[in-house]
Amino acid sequence: MNSGFDDGLAHWQATGASDSFSVVEFEGRKVLLGMKDGQDKQRVIGQSFPAKPGEAYELTAEMCPVELSGWSGVSLHFYNEKGDLIDSTPNWQPSLARDWSRPVIRSRAPAGTVKGKVVFFINGTGKAYWDNPKLTLLPPVPIKDKAxxxxxxxxxVTCADFQGFGYEDDGWFYNEHNAKHGVNEADAKIREARIEWMNPDNVRMFFWNMEWNPAQDWKTFDWETNNMRSHYRTLDLYQKIGTAINVAGVEWGHTNAWPEPKLLANGFGELLEHLIKTKGYNCIKYWTFSNEPDGYFNTSCGDFNKYVQYHIEMKKEIARRGLDVKIVGSDDMITDWFDRCLNTPAYNDAVDMYSTHIYIHKDKIDLANNLFAERVGKLEAKTGAGKGKGKPWTIGEYGFRDERFVPPYTNPFSEDYPYAIHNQGFVIDGLNQGVASFQYWCIHEMYYVDPDNRMLFGLWNYKDRDWGIRPVYHSMANFCRLTEVGDTxxxxxxxxxxxxxxxxxxxxxxxxxxxxxxxxxxxxxxxxxxxxxxxxxxxxxxxxxxxxxxxxxxxxxxxxxxxxxxxxxxxx
Incomplete structure (x- = not known):
């Protein structure tokens, strides 16, 4: 493919408003400029290449958004003979500040593919630059089928700071929404017995800001809301069995989600001190500022410097209150947010570990190996992780998908037996590359804070299907119960x-x-x-x-x- 823009837009085709893209001089070189001045459909430009089913590709490109309230990104598309888009894998960088990055995309052409396309896109209002796209056909996996x-x-030794296995349990099983669907003490006993048997090393748990700070002022707290009481019942069990808890912030509907950093740090400090010192839950060992900040935080705030400052102030707040809590950083969705965090010294100094979320198509799971090696390698180079020091990298959420996947609630594939096989292989690959911990999404079906939508992911079903076990439960249970934090x-x-x-x-x-x-x-x-x-x-x-x-x-x-x-x- 054409790897630069010295020849202008030769071989590139814009979709929609073609005048949105041009080749300009920027920082001493010719680059692609994309501009957008409204909230209508995103602007897209691409270059096609011949592709065959099963071929795996790696795409990289330099990207720099400038004063952009929205998204700019790069994507790898595949099309069938009718010209229909049958698969896309995007990587984006929403930002208000000029900042060059080089995102990486890895994908495999699905059945029916006759053509691929390298795509640049811009959404929202502002402008972005791109340069030096590079498309590489990855070597095929050798096929051997000997007995x-x-x-x-x-x-x-791949990991000298192993953190163990667990899952997401957001602590709302005992709230009023599940009670209205008939969940009772007999159901709670089933759930709790399974958790005790699995004996997870760590659990990630959402704490919705609105459930403990309904006034949305970061100063007035209500520790006895229905959802908070559900959290307490959930934490009782994890405290009993010695499971480490990661308190992860979520902002849904909070109108004052991004206050000045010291105010936010004090608010979260009050939450942690209440849980640990007042309620006695010393099982709480980790804190995550915001779920997937390369998504909601970046589109609603977009100030990376403020994001860094939140973590700096929280580190001070934790020390001031004498809390034994580590800060989990990045928590990204496989975007270059991870690199941005890692390469910002003040941020890297403030966090204790890094986390990434992965929801990968079943036909591309083997490509996660490249991501594992890449990110563990970066952390080893930057912090010494994997050598008995430095900062470990964890998979903070993960799952697999097929064509039936409808985020955020529905994933029928998770009920199938092949899902367990994929889980076992995915985790084994990560362990062999040095991933320090895995948190499966999620523990089981339940209603969250929305009374009308049930989370349908999980290791087992809901009450209306008799809490039926899914095959992946047996894979995850053995990883949890047969390992310990600190194992080699x-x-x-x-x-x-x-x-x-x-x-x-x-x-x-x-x-x-x-x-x-x-x-x-x-x-x-x-x-x-x-x-x-x-x-x-x-x-x-x-x-x-x-x-x-x-x-x-x-x-x-x-x-x-x-x-x-x-x-x-x-x-x-």
């Missing part, structure tokens, strides 16, 4: 990419994502026992599947499309 696979447990994570290699494993402590988590049975030869560690799960053997809400206690030649024989874990005889 014998070798997995080697190496002595390479070791990289495992494989001779077939769809059969893989990772070792956490003395547990080897594995998955066979292929359609055939495999003989897994384990090297570097001796097998003591193993658990094998298939769609046919999943049952109940505790341990299930097939248990294996004898191994000939340290070989684990597993069926097609299966997952599980093995206990190792000793640590290396």
């Amino acid at each position: 014998d696979v070798t997995i080697t447990v190496t002595d390479k 994570v070791y990289r495992c290699t494989t001779t077939q990419p769809d059969v893989k494993a990772s070792r956490v402590g003395n547990v080897l988590f594995w998955v066979n994502g292929s359609g055939t049975a495999k003989n897994i030869q384990v090297k570097g560690a001796d097998l003591k026992s193993a658990n094998i799960m298939t769609e046919e053997t999943l049952e109940g809400e505790r341990e299930c599947g097939q248990t294996v206690a004898e191994f000939k030649g340290n070989v684990l024989r597993v069926p097609a499309s299966s997952f599980g874990h093995a206990i190792l005889k000793q640590l290396n």
Whole structure:
């Protein structure tokens, strides 16, 4: 493709108002300028390229929004023979300040693809510049389908600051909305027994600003709202079982969401001190300023300097109040917000760890490996993470999707057995690359603060379907209950990419994502026992599947499309 704009707009086609784009001199070079002066449809310009189903691409481009109240971005599109758009993967940077960035997009052409397109877009009011787009065809994943696979447990430590496993539980199960749908104490006992058995290491929990500061002034607090009482009941259990809680702020409907930094820090300080010192919930160990700030914060406020200052003031507030709480940074949606945070010294000094949210299409899950390696590598270079010091990187929310996905409430794919296989493989890949923690979205179906819409994601269903367990529950439960914060994570290699494993402590988590049975030869560690799960053997809400206690030649024989874990005889 044309990788620059020295030749003007040759090979580029604008959609809609073509006069919105031009090539100009900017900072000593020719770049693409996009301008928009209203809130009508976004402006788009693109360059097409031939593509085939299954091909994976990486797209990068330099991007600089200037005084933009809205979004500018880059996207990778795929089209079928009818010219219909069948897949798009965007990356954006909303900003009011001039700031060059280089977002990265990785995507795979879906079935039916005949053409791809590199797209630049601008939405809102303002202008943006782009330059140096680079499109790379990624090497295909080698296809091997032999019956014998070798997995080697190496002595390479991928994460020296392992934070464990958990999920999102936003604490509203006991509120009035769920009670109106018939949720009672018998239902609570089912939920609480499952949580105790899973024994999660950490849980991310929304605290809606309106539920503890309904006056919206950051000074007047109501600690006994219906939702806050639901939080307390939720926290009672996590306090009992020793689960670390991440208090994450959400602003829905708050008309004074971005006050001056010291006022906001004092407000959140009051919340944390009330929960920890007054209520006694010393299980609260983390604080996140705002859910996915590269979205709502950036479109409603857009002042990155103020965002940095919020974290600086909160760090002071936590110290002033003598609270043992760490600050989680970035919390991005795989945008360059992460790089912006990491490369701002004052912000990097204020936070203790970084978080990213991932909701990836089922046909692109393997591409997450590139993201894992990229971001862990950046943190190692910047902070020393992965070497026993520095700042860890966590997956603060994640899930997978297919064509039925309708955010924010609906994801039917999460009820299917392949979802469990994808979960096992995704987590194993992350562990092997050095990801420090995973929080699955989310614990189970429930009503949140909206009485008319139920969150349909989860590890199990709602009361109207008898709290039925979903297959992914068994994958996530074993990750939670068989690991501990501080465990050592070791990289495992494989001779077939769809059969893989990772070792956490003395547990080897594995998955066979292929359609055939495999003989897994384990090297570097001796097998003591193993658990094998298939769609046919999943049952109940505790341990299930097939248990294996004898191994000939340290070989684990597993069926097609299966997952599980093995206990190792000793640590290396």
